[in-house]
Amino acid sequence: MSAAVDLLLAAAFVTVVLGISGVAFHMARTPMLDRPRLGVRGVKRRSALATSGVFTIVEPAIRFVGSWFQHVPSRYLRSMARRALTRAGEHLGLSDDELFAIAALSALSLGAFAAAASSLLSWPRVLIPLACVLGAIAPWLRVQAIGRERARTVNRSLPSVLELAAMCMSAGLDFPGSLRRIVSSAPDSREPLIEELGRVLQELDLGHTRRSALQRLAIRVPTDQVRELASAIVQAETKGSPLGPVLAIQAQTQRLRRSIAAEEIASDAALMLIGPMTLIFLCVIVLLLGPVVVRLMTGGLGVS
Structure with a gap:
């Protein structure tokens, strides 16, 4: 009986070893992902490699591990990763497979850090799976945070850029020409709105219609301001209205909306201060009346 059990255990061990070896051999034979060289992703990747020393070191490992995720069947995960990276401005030129690898x-x-700390510092072992989950979620949260910050930056810069575009069009330029003048004269070409306008110009140069280019812009920057701008420009083109006054009205509307939002935040701040101010006043009352209460409890105030 014991010999049969030992034989089964040995067979199971050999099966596991062969399975792991087969998976490792398949992964080793899988070619590394190609580095993006063209388009927005190529520009972002070259910029990241030139400016970030840490990313330069880990980038080959990311491409190597990313090749293992090429056959992930989940369309939902892929669409979610693609959407997050698009809204983040193609952060680091990453593909969805490379985001999975990170x-x-x-x-x-x-x-591994949690396991080492658990064995060396006697930390609870439940931290190991929690650390793994946190490590898997952290890159996604980082990319989503970059996308939200990028959208806020675009919303802040949009009114002034629209005013400049309206001025350029009143001076005789057409809509693509005004955008090209703004992009070429921008002090920082890496500003999110300038990058997005540059992509709109590239799509127009490639033959896309103005409607499709603006719709793609609204997908990359899914804010109400950008959607309203795209809708207003498309409607003006459909009706044959001049774009200059439309852009000026959009700039005024967005500045008014931003001032209203600031007023709402200021009014909400007054309500949010009620709780802390109440706690502060309670502490002041305790400090003032505390000694009196203590003296009353220990024999009175000493007044004859």
Whole structure:
């Protein structure tokens, strides 16, 4: 009986070893992902490699591990990753497979750190799976935060850019020409709105219609201001209205909306201060009346 059990255990061990070896061999034979060289992703990747020393070191590992995720069947995960990277301005020129690879490497790194800390510092072992989950989620949260900050930056810069475009069109330029003048004269070409306008110009140069280019802009920057701008320009073109006054009205409307939002935030701040101010006044009352209460409890105030 014991010999049969030992034989089964040995067979199971050999099967596991062969399975792991087969998976490792398949992964080793999988070619590394190609580095993007063209388009927006290529520009972002070259800029990241030139400015970030850490990313330059880990980028080959990301492309190597990313090749393992090429056959991930989940369309939902891929669409979510693609949407997050698009809204983040093609952060670091990453593909969805490379984002999966960063999440996997981050999970393994934090899990290994938690395992080492658990064995050396006697930390609870429940931290190991929690660290793995946190490591897997952290890259996604980072990309989503970059996308939200990028959208806020675009909303802040949009009214002034619209006013400049209206001035250029009143001086005789057409809509693409005014955008090209704004992009070429921008002090910082890496500003999110300038990058997005540059992509709109590239799509127009490639033969896309103005409607499709603006719709793509609204997808990349999904804010109410950008959607309203795209809708207003498309409607003006459909009706044959001049774009200069439309852009000026959009700039005024968005500045008014921003001032109204600031007033709402200021009014909400007054309500949010009620709780802290109440706690502060309670502390002041305790400090003032505390000694009196203590003296009353210990024998009175000493007044004859």
